Amino acid sequence: MTVEYAQRHFPALCRPRLVESHKGSFGTLGVIGGAPGMTGAALLAARAALVQGAGKVKVGFVQDLPFAVDTLHPELMLMRADQLLRSSDMTVCVAGMGMGLDEKSLGLLFQVFRATIDIPLVLDADGLTLLAQGQIGAGRRNRALVLTPHPQEAARLLDCDVGEVQGARARAAVAISRKYDAWTVLKGHKTVICSPQGDTQTNCTGNPGLASGGTGDVLAGMLGACLAQGIEAAQAVPGAVWLHGAAADLLVDEGVGPIGLTASEVSLAARRVRNSLVMTEG
Ligand SMILES: NC(=O)C1=CN([C@@H]2O[C@H](COP(=O)(O)OP(=O)(O)OC[C@H]3O[C@@H](n4cnc5c(N)ncnc54)[C@H](O)[C@@H]3O)[C@@H](O)[C@H]2O)[C@@H](O)CC1
Numbered sequence: 001m002t003v004e005y006a007q008r009h010f011p012a013l014c015r016p017r018l019v020e021s022h023k024g025s026f027g028t029l030g031v032i033g034g035a036p037g038m039t040g041a042a043l044l045a046a047r048a049a050l051v052q053g054a055g056k057v058k059v060g061f062v063q064d065l066p067f068a069v070d071t072l073h074p075e076l077m078l079m080r081a082d083q084l085l086r087s088s089d090m091t092v093c094v095a096g097m098g099m100g101l102d103e104k105s106l107g108l109l110f111q112v113f114r115a116t117i118d119i120p121l122v123l124d125a126d127g128l129t130l131l132a133q134g135q136i137g138a139g140r141r142n143r144a145l146v147l148t149p150h151p152q153e154a155a156r157l158l159d160c161d162v163g164e165v166q167g168a169r170a171r172a173a174v175a176i177s178r179k180y181d182a183w184t185v186l187k188g189h190k191t192v193i194c195s196p197q198g199d200t201q202t203n204c205t206g207n208p209g210l211a212s213g214g215t216g217d218v219l220a221g222m223l224g225a226c227l228a229q230g231i232e233a234a235q236a237v238p239g240a241v242w243l244h245g246a247a248a249d250l251l252v253d254e255g256v257g258p259i260g261l262t263a264s265e266v267s268l269a270a271r272r273v274r275n276s277l278v279m280t281e282g
Pocket residue numbers: 037038039040041042096097098099100125126129150151152153162187188189213214216217
């Protein structure tokens with residue numbers, strides 16, 4: 001990880017906050033996910049977004065409210081997914097983490113696509129598995145669609161074998177971007193990022209400490225937060241992936257992991273990395 005690399009490639013991520021900024025300057029992120037048994041997936045994404053600088057973060061659970069407040073982060077606004085989808089102030093949406101795969105989840109995803117035509121949408125996890133079923137078309141959108149599959153989800157999106165994805169990762173990422181007219185983040189060792197136009201790049205940060213449940217949810221939240229802060233997808237997408245890996249690398253350098261590294265720790269370390277980029281800007 002070098003500060004110079006980030007400042008050269010993702011200058012928008014390294015900009016200091018304007019002194020006259022306010023919470024409205026950094027967007028309102030809606031996180032939709034967390035069906036029963038996977039409440040944590042939505043919380044991980046939402047908490048990651050909060051500490052990555054989103055102005056306000058709302059969580060729409062795919063279940064009745066599991067609790068009235070997140071005691072670790074009471075800053076989060078908690079509601080049911082249908083309530084969040086009816087609110088009009090979301091400026092970016094992140095959906096799919098622990099969303100479930102039943103009919104109710106499919107119906108919700110349909111509503112998510114409908115409600116987000118004019119705002120960026122980051123789709124992860126079960127959201128991708130549902131999209132791969134083909135009943136919902138990504139459709140025409142006015143703002144970015146970002147798909148963040150791990151190799152198994154990529155194989156579902158392309159209706160092929162995971163071995164084929166891993167055997168030609170860049171080709172798989174391009175195929176997903178073309179099929180869905182979207183940014184693709186094909187996760188795993190050396191994450192491949194592909195623009196909707198088919199241009200690929202390979203991320204250079206990260207380590208096997210990230211191979212634990214929930215780190216992908218954290219990445220989705222970070223991506224949403226960067227987009228909510230008004231950073232264009234061309235920098236927000238590769239920038240958030242770089243930050244996420246750089247956070248894990250920092251933790252390993254400090255002796256936290258790779259064994260036993262947790263997603264929550266990555267989230268907090270990513271805040272430190274992000275601020276270190278900003279503070280050292282000349
Ligand atoms: N705390 C929580 O509530 C958590 C909930 N989660 C949710 O659990 C649901 C199921 O997600 P899963 O991803 O576990 O299930 P999937 O069935 O989508 O994928 C799991 C399988 O994908 C394959 N795979 C993943 N990464 C790979 C790689 N780099 N190379 C090769 N194969 C790879 C492996 O065979 C793995 O067993 C999602 O909705 C997810 O968001 C997870 O995010 C973990 C944390």
